[in-house]
Amino acid sequence: MSRIGKLPITIPNSVEVNYNDAKIIIKGKFGTLETKIPETILIQQNDNILSVSLKNEIRSLRSLHGLYRTLINNMVIGVSEQFKLTLILKGVGYRAIVQGKEIVLNLGYSHPVNIEIPELISVEVVQNTIINLESCDKELLGLFAANIRAWRRPEPYKGKGILYKNEQILRKAGKAGK
Structure with a gap:
């Protein structure tokens, strides 16, 4: 067993x-x-x-x-109880807004990114850069958070991107100067 x-x-x-x-x-x-x-x-x-x-x-x-x-x-x-996930937008000009049934992300692209919010998930944006997600379905919540994060994965040189709360990014050294 x-x-x-x-x-x-x-x-x-x-x-x-x-x-x-x-x-x-x-x-x-x-x-x-x-x-x-x-x-x-x-x-x-x-x-x-x-x-x-x-x-x-x-x-x-x-x-x-x-x-x-x-x-x-x-x-x-x-x-x-519901499951909760927090995403943090880290980067110059990165921000999020909830408009109706969509979340609009400005992530440094030439256009805003619109992502439709599933029915069972509630989204709250705090201070334009912190996204709080809540849902009773753990699988759907993780999948939705991964879809948001896929637009800008954290990069190791400057640490910019969409991070989960308390996530540590392993930083790399840049080019060595003369």
Whole structure:
């Protein structure tokens, strides 16, 4: 058995869990998430504790045990607390603005970059250079942050670009002068 898969999932009082053989639906104050579950994975609920187990111990299926336990745990945490990510724009003239359902980024290109915001994600821009992202879906949040960051990856010489909060950029020395 997987070490992670054996761990129980504690369900807060504000979260409602419904499952059948094919999928699991989790509802909370920040939204509703659902995912498909393979037939080989069993889910049992006792009071406020959810446990994930396998029907049969085949080597190829054991890897799914820990994976689906973690996915379900992330869904429970997301609908009860939400996940937060912070991006920092570092560079001269770099700034962000939220306009309706889009985030507009000025990143040193000759044109502004418009990125559409998905429904489950809320975006807040602080001081033009700090972008706070919140969502109940951890996977969607990470993917959206990676799409924003892909427009200007941090470069090692001046440290400019779009950084995650508390990210350390390994700096390189520039050209040696005479």
